[in-house]
Amino acid sequence: MNTAPTTTSPPSSKNIDVWLIEDNRHFSEAIECILDTEDGIQLKESFRSAEAALKALPKKTPPQVIILDLGLPGMGGIEALPEIIKHAPKSQVLVLTTDDGRSKVLAAIANGASGYLLKSDDLDAIVSGIRDIVDGRAAINSRVSRMILDIFRKIPKPPPEANLTSRESEILCMLADGKIKKEVADLLGISYYTVDTHVKRIYKKLQVNNLSGAIARMSQQ
Amino acid sequence: MNTAPTTTSPPSSKNIDVWLIEDNRHFSEAIECILDTEDGIQLKESFRSAEAALKALPKKTPPQVIILDLGLPGMGGIEALPEIIKHAPKSQVLVLTTDDGRSKVLAAIANGASGYLLKSDDLDAIVSGIRDIVDGRAAINSRVSRMILDIFRKIPKPPPEANLTSRESEILCMLADGKIKKEVADLLGISYYTVDTHVKRIYKKLQVNNLSGAIARMSQQ
DNA sequence: CTAAACATGCCGAGAATACGGGATGCCCTT
DNA sequence: AAGGGCATCCCGTATTCTCGGCATGTTTAG
Incomplete structure (x- = not known):
């Protein structure tokens, strides 16, 4: 102006x-x-x-x-x-x-x-x-x-930081890229079951019940 | 100004x-x-x-x-x-x-x-x-x-011809909220199969092969 | 008018997820 | 030493998705 x-x-x-x-x-x-x-x-x-x-x-x-x-x-x-x-x-x-x-x-x-x-x-x-x-x-x-x-x-309000651990964030991030759990497991050199467990905890923390909701919560706030 | x-x-x-x-x-x-x-x-x-x-x-x-x-x-x-x-x-x-x-x-x-x-x-x-x-x-x-x-x-620019139709955007948006296809179908008053078809086209257009990738593409670019 | 684009509906098989368990080991704090 | 948080691993089952087809009707643009 x-x-x-x-x-x-x-x-x-x-x-x-x-x-x-x-x-x-x-x-x-x-x-x-x-x-x-x-x-x-x-x-x-x-x-x-x-x-x-x-x-x-x-x-x-x-x-x-x-x-x-x-x-x-x-x-x-x-x-x-x-x-x-x-x-x-x-x-x-x-x-x-x-x-x-x-x-x-x-x-x-x-x-x-x-x-x-x-x-x-x-x-x-x-x-x-x-x-x-x-x-x-x-x-x-x-x-x-x-x-x-x-x-x-x-928009640029990142701070509300979910209580996700760094490992959880890492996994969620990779899943948000479109990778499937198996891929994430391989890339991280860990078992599929481990990834699955992490994801379960992510859902609990974020109070969602599927990947879509988790990703939405993540990329919004 | x-x-x-x-x-x-x-x-x-x-x-x-x-x-x-x-x-x-x-x-x-x-x-x-x-x-x-x-x-x-x-x-x-x-x-x-x-x-x-x-x-x-x-x-x-x-x-x-x-x-x-x-x-x-x-x-x-x-x-x-x-x-x-x-x-x-x-x-x-x-x-x-x-x-x-x-x-x-x-x-x-x-x-x-x-x-x-x-x-x-x-x-x-x-x-x-x-x-x-x-x-x-x-x-x-x-x-x-x-x-x-x-x-x-x-920020809100889909650079490629990610031209989703309004219906497709609507559905993707609801899925990004964590809703499952069945819920979306019920809320829109259409068949599950229709939602599924829309989603298939969304994947094609966005060049992804799962919901997570689609949501990521949507909320970022 | 015709072709294209769009929204709609349907089926089935295989893949992936969601989620309930249960378990082990490490590290840190109390 | 005990408890808590974290990362790791495993299983089974019900649910949901993915994706290949196929098909119809309407609207739109050329």
């Missing part, structure tokens, strides 16, 4: 070509209007559906930035994202939507969005967001940022 | 108390100066080391926002972060540093920072960042945002 014009914002060289995919007339007109008055940014195309944009992509020069609404009729924005990127790998997609639900945000990011702004944001934020994106920065609404941070924080 | 004053920024009710932990005189003075002129924000304390701040924390009322430099002499900002949060769980920490290295960013987030701004950012960005944070948003420099996005994107 940048709350004010970032000091490190170079003139972004030439003109920035932009496409807009937005079904809402009012909103798209507002954007068209503000981009028209903006120096160095040029709205080249405006589509009312993802299908229309995807159809146009192979025929025209892809823009640097594609502003994409998620709440599109027909093919939704999320589904369209991978397609867009497939056809225009060099274009950066700026998602612009009303929905700040966690799943949408995650899906958008996972599918390659470079920015995620909300329609409730100031229109100026869109302009700045476009410049951010072409300069290799991210344009993300601060509320969405917060959500991402919260999610992020929960 | 918010590139312009966020439209959804309410007056943030009362005064915002802020502490500053920064060893660089010039910089801390600059911040003190700009916060002094800022309405509704009050810089209550200013420390030159994490130790000093930690010593003061139990004695005074913790502020809403703590601005923390990472490049501190003695105890570094990263090490101080968990301590700060332990003693002042309600305070939000805004990291303000020159270092935008990936490891620092990740460490700061993992340790509970609510914001990450760079000293190269406009001073106004700090003010807006403070307001963002108390309003439950995140204050993150857009370059850092981009980095987080890039990292984020790599």
Whole structure:
């Protein structure tokens, strides 16, 4: 995020070509209007559906930035994202939507969005967001940022350390690789029965009753 | 991020108390100066080391926002972060540093920072960042945002055409919970054989030959 | 329209697992 | 010396999986 014009914002060289995919007339007109008055940014195309944009992509020069609404009729924005990127790998997609639900945000990011702004944001934020994106920065609404941070924080939490002994962890790890007990036994140079016993204890400790549950417990926390 | 004053920024009710932990005189003075002129924000304390701040924390009322430099002499900002949060769980920490290295960013987030701004950012960005944070948003420099996005994107990416259908994913997910095929079948209201068939295809697609391998592939990439 | 992709259902044999026992030896702490 | 935790080994049985087929109906994309 940048709350004010970032000091490190170079003139972004030439003109920035932009496409807009937005079904809402009012909103798209507002954007068209503000981009028209903006120096160095040029709205080249405006589509009312993802299908229309995807159809146009192979025929025209892809823009640097594609502003994409998620709440599109027909093919939704999320589904369209991978397609867009497939056809225009060099274009950066700026998602612009009303929905700040966690799943949408995650899906958008996972599918390659470079920015995620909300329609409730100031229109100026869109302009700045476009410049951010072409300069290799991210344009993300601060509320969405917060959500991402919260999610992020929960991932790298390794410490709850199960009470597994190192031997047990070792065996569970190998099983999680898809190896079967027999293989593990051979690789460790111990008996199948030993592995089996270890696994039994792992299940007890982890309170599960099969390998799948144990692996899930392991790779999650 | 918010590139312009966020439209959804309410007056943030009362005064915002802020502490500053920064060893660089010039910089801390600059911040003190700009916060002094800022309405509704009050810089209550200013420390030159994490130790000093930690010593003061139990004695005074913790502020809403703590601005923390990472490049501190003695105890570094990263090490101080968990301590700060332990003693002042309600305070939000805004990291303000020159270092935008990936490891620092990740460490700061993992340790509970609510914001990450760079000293190269406009001073106004700090003010807006403070307001963002108390309003439950995140204050993150857009370059850092981009980095987080890039990292984020790599986690849930199935690089090969591991394209599981939604049904397949659903089933794999349930199996990863420790459920057995029969349970999954009952829960989905379909035949055991159907589940079995789906699983067979999952193995093919993921190039594994047992559940453990499939779950591992799923939860990692 | 046709082929492909998807979801669904079924069978059977052999492989692997789950889990209840029981046992031995080592090392560490009390 | 005793007890506990750990790693090791063994057995039998019931359960579950794996995987090879085969087959049908629906939806989708070309």
